[in-house]
Amino acid sequence: MQIDQKTLARLLSMNDERLALLINRIARESGITPEALGARPENIASIRAALGSATEEDLKRLNALYAAYRKEHGR
Numbered sequence: 001m002q003i004d005q006k007t008l009a010r011l012l013s014m015n016d017e018r019l020a021l022l023i024n025r026i027a028r029e030s031g032i033t034p035e036a037l038g039a040r041p042e043n044i045a046s047i048r049a050a051l052g053s054a055t056e057e058d059l060k061r062l063n064a065l066y067a068a069y070r071k072e073h074g075r
Contacts, residue, residue, distance in 0.1 A: 002063050005056070012052055016044040023047065030066075031073055 011019060024034035054062075 003059055005059070008051060008054060008059070012048060016048075019048065020044050030069070 011022070014022065027034040027036075
């Protein structure tokens with residue numbers, strides 16, 4: 001999975017409930033406890049703000065971290 005600006009724009013266009021559900025699903029499938037992320041509808045504004053302010057460098061780091069995590073955990 002690679003996150004780029006187009007993907008980020010699609011994520012940000014989702015309503016809060018749908019975005020929270022997607023984040024939780026991705027977390028579960030990655031072996032992360034969704035509750036640890038705090039991706040509940042009442043917290044989604046801060047997650048949305050963080051996603052909205054992500055730069056190209058942030059996305060590159062995120063993609064590298066995710067790839068390393070998947071490699072290390074065999075996912």
